[in-house]
Amino acid sequence: MANNPGRPIPSIKVKSFETKDEVDVWLFSNPMYCPGALHFVERNATVVSYGIQTNSTPVAKRGQYEDPTFKFQIPLQIAAEREIARSLIGDPNFSWVVALKEFAHPPEEIPSAMQTVGPTFFLAISMFGFVFQMSSLITEKELKLRQAMTIMGLYDSAYWFSWLTWEGIITLLSSLFITLFGMIFQFDMFLKNNFAVIFLIFFLFQLNMIGFAFMLSAFISKSSSSTTAGFSIFIVGSITQIVTAAGFPYNNSIGIIFRIIWSLFPPNLLAKALGILASATSPPHDTGIKWSGITKCPPNETDCVITISDIYKWLVVTFFLWFVLAIYFDNIIPNVSGVRKSVFYFLNPGYWIGKGGNKVQEGGICSCIGSVPEQEPLTPDDEDVLEEENTVKKQTREGIVDPNIAVQIRGLSKSYPGTTKFGCCRCKRTSPYHALKGLWVNFSKDQLFCLLGPNGAGKTTTINCLTGITPVTGGDALIYGNSARNSVGMAKIRQIIGVCPQFDILWDALSGKEHLHLFASIKGLPPASIKVVVQKSLVEVRLTEAAKMRAGSYSGGMKRRLSVAIALIGDPKLVILDEPTTGMDPITRRHVWDIIEDAKKGRAIVLTTHSMEEADILSDRIAIMAKGRLRCIGTSIRLKSRFGTGFIANVSFSGSTNGQSPPNGDAVTTPHHEAVKQFFKYHLDVLPREENKAFLTYVIPHDREALLTKFFKELQDRESEFGISDIQLGLTTLEEVFLNIARQAELETAAAEGRLVTLTLTSGALIEIPIGARFIGIPGTESAENPRGVMVEVYWVQDDTGSLCISGHSPETPIPPNVEPMPSRAPTSRRSLPVHGVVIHPDQISSTTTH
């Protein structure tokens, strides 16, 4: 204890044992407690043996590891040997001195926290901006927000540069805060290196990550995938940063090609830069990198292949590379409408000088577009449609520019090509579809043109062609003289149109006011006037109180009103409203109708709607489309008179107070009712469609039109005799016209395609009949009683999608003798396979046939 070099060991720190085994047991049960043990064996008077046992685990003290050999083993050895020598010599003062000294060596390099966890930590910080940026860009694509802005006139360049400016500012601030926090927390790397040197590394790195996010977002179509993509980049980045910190590939033993490829991934450059900056301040006497030293290799680095200034250059160059690639991929990867530019679009000089070069095509890069079969020119069946077509064709041929025409659609056709997509194991084929089959129509200025039609008629496709969302297959559309087929024309069109799309395209996080502000700016309104215009617009659509609320919390009707306001902002010359009042309550709907009515002045409006009332009230002209073609065109009255079933006459009786049905709903027949019914039957041969105590309602077919003047004059003269209080005469509703046209179109298509449906007879037999066929002869029913067999009349209704379905059939009746005999066939067995029914032309059915 007294011989320990340096200072004696106090007795409380020493334990003694009888045997080696006792020592081992004690050491085993008290690990890391005792640094060393001495074993003495006194062999004889001149020989004393001893053994040394030490703990070989190095222990860190204040960041420094103590070497057990120097610290314990040698001192124990010296102490033991001194004591043995003294004991053997018998001189208690006998002593010798041993001095121990390490070789001189450079200061030990302890990797700093900045070198070990710094790269991952700062990569994690930059991932916030990265994921946010990707998800913002993808959400704008996914929700068609970007498309909406483009239609309203936003240039791609403005879109990209506005994002870049915003992200540039955020990145600048975040880099500033990172550097300042590093200094506040007294990290040597931040304190000793030049402020600008550190700040620029963080700024350029984060900007680079933003460029990388821009590029990656072109490949992702769902915003929910952006977090997954961000996380994957983080994991990969963390691993490659560890590899970078270990020295790969920034040393002379690795080829430059590896270094170039490695440096394309921004986290690797950050890891290398932090490595250089941290090692420049790691030994206490190092002073860090000054601005003037960014081009020099750090003094501690022996195998230096890259300097801080090289890293700056790399970060700047790769940022521009990502940014350019982001714009390129954004153009060549199909957008949300499946439309893209050609892979070599940038080789077209027109693209750079703004004269064309923006031609778009459909289908993905890896999908083969099948050839679209040519559509045969169809001559319209309807005389009004034919006349309109001839007018437009004549104007086109003669180059007549009618100043009153806002939109001239010249044989517009659109076919969605069939595509073949090559998946992992199979090819997916879709067949081509002709959505528009040659439209020829003029939309006049100061008028509202209403496009009606069943679902899938082609209304939205027409609008998409007019707004450039989808490329036109054939024909053209001129909007105020600008062609929708030409990119220069389309750029001009977008400055003069306002669109309210079928589905609300709004940012949940922006308020109504901010939306209007944004679109007013896109429309190029002078900044000074925007505030006033936005306020006026909010008042118009009654959203003043909700102006500052986020659009995400608006009701469906409020969102629609905001979409209408957006369409009207900036005083567009053509306003396209695709089902603008869907989801609105009746009061709001009427209010929006007023807005639309007011908006007609000085501009053309194209409206599509499924509300016949809306079409009736707002439209100056109406066209009904079905299966990609115009079926009729004209004013509401013209359509009703031509395609309605006729006139509706309503006769009210005096004595009825409110004109409503009796409470039990039963028809009440009075002598007056009977007299009026007889009068109608005698003069017009019609029966009431509806009758009750208060009134009688008749549908009078068009063919009796000539009799009406005389008939109603006489009815009016006999009003008091019949007890009539009021007579109303009107045309049938637009809805009826719509249903008739849709039915006709459905029939045509079914006949052209030879589509069949199965009719189940009351007898249980199944027969196949063409869709829409009215009288059907049942094969195999010929008998002595009915030598020509029997037939049924089939009743048809249209379902929600406009398709015809069988609603029932009449009882079986004998086929009249004037009908040609059916081809002879074996009798149909019950519930056997369906046989084909024989279609009997209605003209062959005599008047005795029941309906």
Ligand SMILES: Nc1ncnc2c1ncn2[C@@H]1O[C@H](COP(=O)(O)OP(=O)(O)OP(=O)(O)O)[C@@H](O)[C@H]1O
């Ligand atoms: N990208 C596409 N690829 C293939 N077919 C399409 C595509 N877009 C639309 N169609 C088809 O074109 C037809 C016309 O569609 P469109 O959206 O123009 O109808 P619509 O008259 O607007 O119907 P709705 O009243 O339901 O809005 C439909 O049969 C539709 O399936």
